[in-house]
Amino acid sequence: MPFILKRLGFFVLSLWAAITINFILPRMMPGNPADIMFAKFKGQLDPASMEAMKKAFGLTDKPIIIQYFEYLKGLFTGQWGLSFGNYPTPVIDIIKSSLPWTIGLVGLATILAVFIGTSVGIYISWKRQGLLDNTLPILTMGIQALPYFWVALLFLFIFGFKLNWFPMNHGYDDGLVPGFNWTFISSVIFHGFLPGLTILLGSLSGWLVGMRNNMINTLGEDYVVFAEAKGVSTSRLMFTYAARNAILPQLTSFAIAIGNVVSGSILTEQVFSYPGIGGQLTNGVLQEDYPLIQASFLLIAVAVLVANLVVDLLYSRLDPRVRTGGTDK
Structure with a gap:
């Protein structure tokens, strides 16, 4: 039993680390994925429309800790965001x-x-x-x-x-x-x-x-x-x-x-x-x-x-x- 509990504890810790790294890495990349995505719409949409699209994709400027807890909530409730390439299909549906x-x-x-x-x-x-x-x-x-x-x-x-x-x-x-x-x-x-x-x-x-x-x-x-x-x-x-x-x-x-x-x-x-x-x-x-x-x-x-x-x-x-x-x- 101690061996099983130890392995389960290691699994939970590793899972948390994987989830956290998966959250942090995209946000450490130089530039902003949203800017890259919306660059092709430059000159075609007004600022209000751009903001509406960013909101639809779940892109936000909230503090990083709030984004993290929202990410965890979405992860465990199946809200994994919308696909950029298959909009407006949710990522969970593609998976x-x-x-x-x-x-x-x-x-x-x-x-x-x-x-x-x-x-x-x-x-x-x-x-x-x-x-x-x-x-x-x-x-x-x-x-x-x-x-x-x-x-x-x-x-x-x-x-x-x-x-x-x-x-x-x-x-x-x-x-x-x-x-x-x-x-x-x-x-x-x-x-x-x-x-x-x-x-x-x-x-x-x-x-x-x-x-x-x-x-x-x-x-x-x-x-x-x-x-x-x-x-x-x-x-x-x-x-x-x-x-x-x-x-x-x-x-x-x-x-x-x-x-x-x-x-x-x-x-x-x-x-x-x-x-x-x-x-x-x-x-x-x-x-x-x-x-x-x-x-x-x-x-x-x-x-x-x-x-x-x-x-x-x-x-x-x-x-x-x-x-x-x-x-x-």
């Missing part, structure tokens, strides 16, 4: 419409990469120096060395443009109404196959090679050798004795990967014109849409913090030494 696409695409691809890479890493470490052990790590590392966007463009050109096997853009067929029916779901899967495959292949090597190396180190430990000498079954030796301990470093990487799901694979989403949060963030940067950028960055930070908290608690469950500070009490 709500794009976030599920990224979670579905990048989240599923990441989970598949972790499961496949970890499982194959366990197997080839047990059968080390075999054909798969000599080829798969090199092959997957070669694929991962290729830039995400280059692989995405290659898939798009071959399977979308040349062979016309898969659609080249968007998240579902034009004319379909989103809903929980097979027509819409199958269209989403069809459109997400190529971008999902790009993300899967690009991240598979890290999980496979990492688990293989962890397993080889663990298989050389005395307790594993002793269990093997006692005649413990192969499956129990592989999973209960070796894999359970070898998988612990993977959890830390998994926390980072899951936290980064929210940010999406920005370049991949851009190549396939996928309606995820990565594409929205890119458009926000290009349009200098500060409320959207600020909300996106905060969302990414919160996702990473939550993922790390969950993995810390899971880590302590799998390895009791974490709860006791590395001792065997």
